[in-house]
Amino acid sequence: RTELFMTAFSHISDRIDGVYKELTKSTSTVGGSAYLTLEDEDEPYAGGIRYHAMPPMKRFRDMDLLSGGEKTMAALALLFAVHSFHPSPFFVLDEIDAALDNSNVAKIASYMKRHSGVGLQFIVISLKSSLFENSDALVGIYREQRENSSKTVTLDLRNYQTASAEVTRKED
Amino acid sequence: RTELFMTAFSHISDRIDGVYKELTKSTSTVGGSAYLTLEDEDEPYAGGIRYHAMPPMKRFRDMDLLSGGEKTMAALALLFAVHSFHPSPFFVLDEIDAALDNSNVAKIASYMKRHSGVGLQFIVISLKSSLFENSDALVGIYREQRENSSKTVTLDLRNYQTASAEVTRKED
Amino acid sequence: GRLAGLELHNFKSYRGTASVGFGDASFTSIIGPNGAGKSNMLDAISFVLGVQSAQLRSHQLRDLIYRGRVESTENDEESSGSDVLLQDPTSAYVCAFYEKDNGELMKLKRTINTNGSSDYSINGKIVTSLQYSIALKAENILIKAKNFLVFQGDIENVAAQSPKDLARMLETIS
Amino acid sequence: GRLAGLELHNFKSYRGTASVGFGDASFTSIIGPNGAGKSNMLDAISFVLGVQSAQLRSHQLRDLIYRGRVESTENDEESSGSDVLLQDPTSAYVCAFYEKDNGELMKLKRTINTNGSSDYSINGKIVTSLQYSIALKAENILIKAKNFLVFQGDIENVAAQSPKDLARMLETIS
Numbered sequence: 001r002t003e004l005f006m007t008a009f010s011h012i013s014d015r016i017d018g019v020y021k022e023l024t025k026s027t028s029t030v031g032g033s034a035y036l037t038l039e040d041e042d043e044p045y046a047g048g049i050r051y052h053a054m055p056p057m058k059r060f061r062d063m064d065l066l067s068g069g070e071k072t073m074a075a076l077a078l079l080f081a082v083h084s085f086h087p088s089p090f091f092v093l094d095e096i097d098a099a100l101d102n103s104n105v106a107k108i109a110s111y112m113k114r115h116s117g118v119g120l121q122f123i124v125i126s127l128k129s130s131l132f133e134n135s136d137a138l139v140g141i142y143r144e145q146r147e148n149s150s151k152t153v154t155l156d157l158r159n160y161q162t163a164s165a166e167v168t169r170k171e172d
Numbered sequence: 173r174t175e176l177f178m179t180a181f182s183h184i185s186d187r188i189d190g191v192y193k194e195l196t197k198s199t200s201t202v203g204g205s206a207y208l209t210l211e212d213e214d215e216p217y218a219g220g221i222r223y224h225a226m227p228p229m230k231r232f233r234d235m236d237l238l239s240g241g242e243k244t245m246a247a248l249a250l251l252f253a254v255h256s257f258h259p260s261p262f263f264v265l266d267e268i269d270a271a272l273d274n275s276n277v278a279k280i281a282s283y284m285k286r287h288s289g290v291g292l293q294f295i296v297i298s299l300k301s302s303l304f305e306n307s308d309a310l311v312g313i314y315r316e317q318r319e320n321s322s323k324t325v326t327l328d329l330r331n332y333q334t335a336s337a338e339v340t341r342k343e344d
Numbered sequence: 345g346r347l348a349g350l351e352l353h354n355f356k357s358y359r360g361t362a363s364v365g366f367g368d369a370s371f372t373s374i375i376g377p378n379g380a381g382k383s384n385m386l387d388a389i390s391f392v393l394g395v396q397s398a399q400l401r402s403h404q405l406r407d408l409i410y411r412g413r414v415e416s417t418e419n420d421e422e423s424s425g426s427d428v429l430l431q432d433p434t435s436a437y438v439c440a441f442y443e444k445d446n447g448e449l450m451k452l453k454r455t456i457n458t459n460g461s462s463d464y465s466i467n468g469k470i471v472t473s474l475q476y477s478i479a480l481k482a483e484n485i486l487i488k489a490k491n492f493l494v495f496q497g498d499i500e501n502v503a504a505q506s507p508k509d510l511a512r513m514l515e516t517i518s
Numbered sequence: 519g520r521l522a523g524l525e526l527h528n529f530k531s532y533r534g535t536a537s538v539g540f541g542d543a544s545f546t547s548i549i550g551p552n553g554a555g556k557s558n559m560l561d562a563i564s565f566v567l568g569v570q571s572a573q574l575r576s577h578q579l580r581d582l583i584y585r586g587r588v589e590s591t592e593n594d595e596e597s598s599g600s601d602v603l604l605q606d607p608t609s610a611y612v613c614a615f616y617e618k619d620n621g622e623l624m625k626l627k628r629t630i631n632t633n634g635s636s637d638y639s640i641n642g643k644i645v646t647s648l649q650y651s652i653a654l655k656a657e658n659i660l661i662k663a664k665n666f667l668v669f670q671g672d673i674e675n676v677a678a679q680s681p682k683d684l685a686r687m688l689e690t691i692s
């Protein structure tokens with residue numbers, strides 16, 4: 001039991017910093033740093049696991065002090081690092097970009113674009129065109145008032161270069 | 173005590189529907205409807221108060237079933253209706269637009285533009301240009317890396333017609 | 345593997361049958377106005393994979409069945425004659441079409457029956473919920489850990505969870 | 519009345535003195551990237567009005583004082599020589615300039631002292647926290663009800679609160 005736990009822990013703890021750096025880096029700055037620590041070294045699954053993340057160019061390591069957007073980025077890094085242990089074939093993420101500013105939305109979008117492919121499928125619910133215009137395909141959901149029902153329509157973005165401009169205009 | 177409570181209750185319950193309608197109406201649809209009910213008619217402050225809101229063109233009255241954005245709109249209506257009882261001179265609202273789509277953001281922005289003035293001041297933290305471009309003035313907060321400190325800068329939008337386009341470009 | 349498509353039948357705000365194909369896209373976005381039914385689509389995916397209804401913003405399975413009539417205790421003038429004639433459905437189902445790495449297609453289906461119980465089936469054959477979750481586990485879809493589903497508003501809680509919770513999450517996936 | 523301006527001194531992420539004027543604008547937006555210090559500005563407004571520190575994302579008043587040095591237990595190579603020389607401040611304050619309907623200006627100030635206690639003053643005169651909240655109440659600023667401050671992420675909770683909570687909120691303002 002301890003062995004299984006430690007295999008999972010060391011796998012994730014080796015990767016968390018790399019994932020966080022990749023998520024938070026930008027053209028002008030290096031990404032932040034993140035690591036996991038065990039509360040009880042001797043009996044790992046008895047104690048808890050502490051997660052520390054330090055955004056780029058910041059100094060605090062205390063998760064409580066992070067801002068809303070900084071917490072979201074740290075949370076996504078943890079999610080992706082944990083995922084790498086027994087990777088499930090797909091993610092479904094519902095408005096994870098709600099607290100993010102434009103530059104962090106762009107970082108998430110490019111991370112997903114880079115990592116989606118055979119073996120990992122991202123299905124993302126979003127209200128921000130700066131996120132969804134980067135996807136391969138869109139599923140548009142609207143309410144058909146006469147039938148009092150939700151309806152769906154699909155659009156493959158890869159066929160259109162200008163699709164994102166169209167969708168945003170319709171939304172407004 | 174009961175008297176005071178009932179004065180507050182009936183003041184707010186008379187206004188909630190009007191506020192919710194104004195917040196959720198659009199050029200093509202009438203706003204939704206909202207009302208308050210007392211759990212215990214005989215001893216009002218012993219029981220609770222139930223809040224029911226029905227978005228435009230929907231049929232459910234159960235608050236649990238509302239979507240994230242629908243809940244935010246219902247919450248703002250309640251906040252503004254309660255405020256009208258002993259109006260505090262200002263509101264400070266932190267990213268209340270996080271779950272809202274573009275059309276609901278526009279509705280909130282125009283409600284605030286209409287209701288702000290002498291006697292009511294709105295101070296709103298937002299990441300969405302479709303909200304903050306409607307304000308009279310902006311306080312921009314940035315981090316001065318060399319000094320490891322937050323800094324502020326102010327811009328009065330009323331002096332510029334095109335200011336909103338400028339700010340959005342800088343943010344990107 | 346990958347999720348190739350979904351079919352919802354009288355599930356939450358989807359009346360009748362609604363089907364969605366994800367094609368060969370590996371990055372798909374679900375968009376639409378507030379209240380359209382986006383999170384209900386995530387609820388459909390969670391439901392068909394075996395997630396319990398408490399997580400799906402409902403108290404019991406019946407709440408997940410499409411309801412069209414005006415929900416009101418008083419005799420509401422809104423529910424005009426034509427409404428009352430249309431009975432609400434009493435059962436619902438969700439199908440997920442999953443494509444394994446070897447190209448084989450697996451049709452996962454979960455129903456809500458008239459009596460409020462729920463059935464699971466794989467490629468048309470009824471199975472127990474245990475057999476169902478074993479078949480999913482073989483594809484690395486661990487419903488207990490749920491570390492691949494993030495519900496609306498939950499993302500910040502992932503980072504702010506207590507050390508104990510984080511350890512427990514790790515224990516489930518190991 | 520209206521809030522005419524603020525002055526923060528060594529408060530949270532604001533090092534030294536930062537002042538903001540709201541001019542005669544009645545609709546002001548605070549904007550800036552993630553982590554810049556926007557919510558800290560709301561914390562400053564809440565703090566100066568007398569809201570307790572638990573609501574300000576901190577365990578004790580000391581956490582609200584600006585800290586610049588790298589916070590680390592191990593002897594971190596990051597904290598190069600020049601950092602250690604700069605001592606962190608041991609006190610902080612926030613001033614709010616409030617303009618009454620009759621045009622009279624009221625300077626509200628709350629400090630955090632070196633010993634961790636807090637002082638309140640109105641127009642330069644130290645007052646008790648009770649006198650302070652009475653002066654605010656006269657302007658309809660009811661700190662107990664806090665129905666005019668919405669912290670980040672709290673808006674959905676306003677609609678989803680239980681009937682008991684809603685009744686209690688109403689009781690406070692009546």
Ligand SMILES: Nc1ncnc2c1ncn2[C@@H]1O[C@H](COP(=O)(O)OP(=O)(O)OP(=O)(O)O)[C@@H](O)[C@H]1O
Nearest residue numbers: 239240241356357378379380381382383384410411
């Ligand atoms: N059993 C049901 N039958 C019919 N409609 C339902 C049922 N359950 C929920 N709904 C409706 O579904 C709507 C909510 O949908 P959902 O939460 O998916 O919206 P959303 O697209 O995620 O919106 P947002 O962008 O605001 O999060 C509500 O308006 C609710 O009335």
Ligand SMILES: Nc1ncnc2c1ncn2[C@@H]1O[C@H](COP(=O)(O)OP(=O)(O)OP(=O)(O)O)[C@@H](O)[C@H]1O
Nearest residue numbers: 067068069530531552553554555556557558584585
């Ligand atoms: N006492 C303190 N001294 C110095 N910095 C602090 C202190 N307390 C908090 N901070 C810093 O303030 C930052 C958070 O600021 P804040 O929450 O105001 O950001 P924000 O602008 O609201 O961002 P977001 O848009 O993500 O919500 C954190 O990065 C944290 O390190």
Ligand SMILES: [Mg+2]
Nearest residue numbers: 239240383496
């Ligand atoms: Mg939703």
Ligand SMILES: [Mg+2]
Nearest residue numbers: 067068557670
């Ligand atoms: Mg914030």
